[in-house]
Structures are given as structure tokens and as C-alpha cells.
Amino acid sequence: MRIKNLSLWLLTLTICLSATVASPLFASESKGIALALKVNGDVKLKKAGGDRVIPLKFGAVLDDGDWIRTGDDGFAVLIFTDDKSQIKLTARTEITIEGKRDASSNISKRISLEVGQLLAKVEQQKGTMQIATPTSVASVKGTEFWVIVFDDGTTQVVTLQGLVELLNVQSGRIVDVKPGERGESGRDGNVEVGGAPKDETPPDPDPGFTPPHSIEVEIQGPDGATRRIIIEFQQED
Numbered sequence: 001m002r003i004k005n006l007s008l009w010l011l012t013l014t015i016c017l018s019a020t021v022a023s024p025l026f027a028s029e030s031k032g033i034a035l036a037l038k039v040n041g042d043v044k045l046k047k048a049g050g051d052r053v054i055p056l057k058f059g060a061v062l063d064d065g066d067w068i069r070t071g072d073d074g075f076a077v078l079i080f081t082d083d084k085s086q087i088k089l090t091a092r093t094e095i096t097i098e099g100k101r102d103a104s105s106n107i108s109k110r111i112s113l114e115v116g117q118l119l120a121k122v123e124q125q126k127g128t129m130q131i132a133t134p135t136s137v138a139s140v141k142g143t144e145f146w147v148i149v150f151d152d153g154t155t156q157v158v159t160l161q162g163l164v165e166l167l168n169v170q171s172g173r174i175v176d177v178k179p180g181e182r183g184e185s186g187r188d189g190n191v192e193v194g195g196a197p198k199d200e201t202p203p204d205p206d207p208g209f210t211p212p213h214s215i216e217v218e219i220q221g222p223d224g225a226t227r228r229i230i231i232e233f234q235q236e237d
Contacts, residue, residue: 033099033107034062034080034087038209041091042071062097069094070116077209082107083126088119090205102127117148119204122162136185139165145177146202157183158196166191 036056045056048065056068056076070076070093078087078097082105089095093116099107106127111118113133121144122129129140134153138145143162149155157166159177167174171189182196 032061032063032081033101033109034078034097036060036062036076037079038075038077038206040075041073043074043076043089044069044071064099065096067094067096075205077206080107080109083122083124085109085123085125085129086119086121086209087111088121088205088209090117090119090202092116093118099127113147113149115149115151117146117202119146119202120144133185135187136169136191137167139167141165141176148202153187155185157185158201159183160201166193 036058039056039058039060043056044053045060046053046067048063048067062068062078068076068078068089070089070091072091074089074091074093076089078089079085080087080099082101087095094114095116095118096112096114098110098112101107108127109129111129111131113131118131120129120131120140122140123143125140131138131140131147133147133149133155136155136157138147138155138157141163144160145162145164146158146160147155148158155166157164157177159179159181161179163179164177164183165174166177166183166185168185168189168191170187171191173189173191175183175191175193177183177193180196181193182201183191183193185191
């Protein structure tokens with residue numbers, strides 16, 4: 001199956017608060033690090049520190065430590081708020097999303113992928129991004145790549161564009177996975193790189209995805225007050 005070159009969108013995030021709100025959505029008091037910009041089928045969310053599992057909804061603000069699981073027909077697109085990096089989750093995928101902001105509001109991002117597969121797209125990286133699995137850590141130096149975790153913990157990284165560093169946590173061995181290559185890391189500590197045939201590479205699950213012009217969400221601050229947020233997205237030349 002042929003992998004198409006995709007035109008990626010740069011997004012400008014504009015936050016407009018209602019007149020009664022004094023503090024912005026992503027002020028230092030807020031943990032919000034990402035948004036759910038597309039949700040199809042069965043996708044569940046458990047907020048950090050909580051036990052209740054609820055449906056993930058379009059426009060949900062995601063915090064450091066939130067857990068997400070897609071069902072048999074589930075699909076979701078998440079976007080980080082500092083550099084608009086995209087994470088596309090396919091069916092039967094389980095992640096925990098983590099992120100810490102620095103003084104410049106860039107986010108050190110870490111996605112703990114327990115099982116399943118995700119497609120990451122990073123255009124203008126700010127902060128750092130890692131995809132952690134039961135056997136490996138993929139550090140992002142590239143722009144578009146798959147991370148696949150099988151039931152036994154074996155991890156595959158398929159790089160479409162850019163470069164991804166793949167570390168096996170058991171042996172400490174590190175390899176670079178270049179465009180057109182597939183890296184594989186197992187519980188035995190072995191990690192190796194080979195070619196990634198196009199007919200064996202997963203296609204983009206939603207190649208036509210573009211963000212909406214605007215969405216409206218509500219968040220609750222630490223003081224208990226509810227804030228209504230209008231988020232507008234625009235394409236940059």
C-alpha cells in the first residue's frame with residue numbers, strides 16, 4: 001500500500017475568554033497540555049488522579065497524567081498546545097499522556113503507549129517528545145512516524161520522515177531509525193533496524209484530517225470556577 005506525502009497544517013492557537021474570565025486556559029495554574037480534536041467510535045478517558053472512566057469527547061482538554069483507551073472501533077486525534085504536534089490513535093490502543101511546561105511554555109511531552117499503535121506528526125518541535133513503551137523509548141527527532149506495541153511488549157518504530165532514536169530499556173542499546181526504515185525492540189534487549197516495505201507500513205488512518213476553524217470548551221480551574229474557552233485555528237502560509 002502506497003504511503004502518500006501529506007501536506008501538514010501549521011496551526012495558530014488563539015484563545016478568547018469570556019468577559020468574566022481573567023486568567024487564560026494555559027496559564028501556569030492549568031495542567032492542560034493537549035486537546036482532543038477528533039473522536040470516533042469507542043474512546044475512553046480517565047482523568048489524572050481519578051478512577052472514573054468516561055467517554056472522550058471532541059474538544060476535551062487533556063492534562064498531565066490523563067489516560068486514554070480506544071476500543072475496537074475507536075479513533076482519536078490529539079494535538080499538543082505548544083507546537084501543534086499531532087498524535088493519531090488507532091483502535092485498541094492505550095496511552096497515558098504526560099507533559100511539563102518550562103519557563104517558555106514549551107512542553108516536555110511523554111506518551112506512555114502500553115499497547116496498540118499511534119501515528120505521530122511533529123512539524124515545528126518545541127520542547128521534547130518521547131514515546132515510552134514496555135520495552136523501549138522512542139525519542140523524536142523526526143516529523144512523521146509510527147510506534148506499534150504488540151501484546152508481548154515488542155515495539156516497532158516506522159519512520160516516514162525525519163529521524164527517531166529508539167532505545168531498548170533492558171539493554172540500553174540505541175539505534176537511529178531513518179525514513180523508510182523500521183526499528184524493532186524486544187524484551188530480550190535486542191534492538192535492530194531494517195527496511196520498512198511500503199506494503200507493510202500502516203497507512204495514515206485519517207489523511208484528510210484538518211482541524212476545525214474553532215471549538216468551544218469548558219474547564220474548571222483550581223478555584224472551582226468554570227471557564228468557557230473559544231479556540232480558533234488558522235492555517236499559516
